[in-house]
């Protein structure tokens with residue numbers, strides 16, 4: 297089984313954790329994205345952001361599917377982190393390494409807290425993930441109005 301990892305930063309740009317996920321799972325997410333791109337985005341103007349995104353995830357998909365070893369993306373890849381959220385939502389990752397604890401936690405050990413902010417048209421909400429010692433590990437937005 298192959299895995300990829302990436303670093304997560306907090307609001308002060310400090311690296312707080314490293315997330316580890318099966319490589320195959322991100323390939324599946326990219327495949328879905330590539331399928332919907334072919335269905336809906338082909339006719340967009342040439343400079344549409346979706347085309348750039350498509351090229352990036354296509355490259356990443358190739359990289360992941362040809363990998364013979366684990367890949368550490370460290371902190372350099374936005375398309376890895378943002379698409380991994382789909383896997384984090386269903387708690388389908390392998391583990392999260394908390395820098396402060398210097399310890400690896402499995403999905404069952406991670407605490408998911410729901411947050412929301414703002415009101416009416418300017419509201420948003422999501423989840424914050426932390427370890428048992430209350431260290432921030434990851435956060436994502438699930439909705440906004």
Ligand SMILES: [Zn+2]
Pocket residue numbers: 394395396397398427428429430431
């Ligand atoms: Zn911790």
